[in-house]
Amino acid sequence: MSKDHDRYHGHGHDHDHGHEHGQDVPSETALRVKALESLLIEKGLVDPAALDAIVDTYENKVGPRNGARVVARAWTDPAFKARLLKDATAAIAEMGYTGAQGEHMVVVENTPQVHNLVVCTLCSCYPWPVLGLPPVWYKSSAYRSRAVIEPRAVLGDFGLSLPDDVAVRVWDSTAEIRYLVLPERPAGTDKMDAEALAALVTRDAMVGVAKVAAATAKEGT
16 A cells, blocks of 8 residues: 555464454434343343443443543643653553553554554554543454555545645554554644543544544634
8 A cells, every 4th residue: 555654563463253242223223222221220120220331331441432531641741741742651540540441551642744553463452541442443354454455545534634744654553562552743732721621532543543623622722
């Protein structure tokens, strides 16, 4: 594919095919899931409090909100950003985000010259503590194979077109290493605090299939 496609592949580590990843619930089945949940609670098969705790954990504690807060802090705290790029695992742990699938983190920074894209070619390794559960498309064979072979085409499928002079680097996760993209901070956000900035950051931007759009940022000011 593109001559400026640099592939970073962790061949020194075996992929772990034994762990299971959850799936994002497709929007078209949300009502069915809610109905099933209600039925299970009604029949006493599920404890509502336990269910709420699980949902809260994955939506608020182990979801992309965590990663968004990490990104926002890196945008607003130069010292933290330096620590994050040097030792992502330790820097992320400073914010309390640790756990399974996040033991060895590496953060790669997008710049005007380089755009980073994360994939796991052999399974679906994903940084749960900062991004939550992986989306269905991330685990699909199409994404896992094409992201390495034709990354620009994959980005195009997500609506992201990059100039020819921007290099695309693909980072292949392994059973031991998980990657997180530090997106470029969008223009027009100089007066925004970390909380407001975090609200702009999406899961897709932290995987590398999207950018944090300046237009969106300006709408939030």
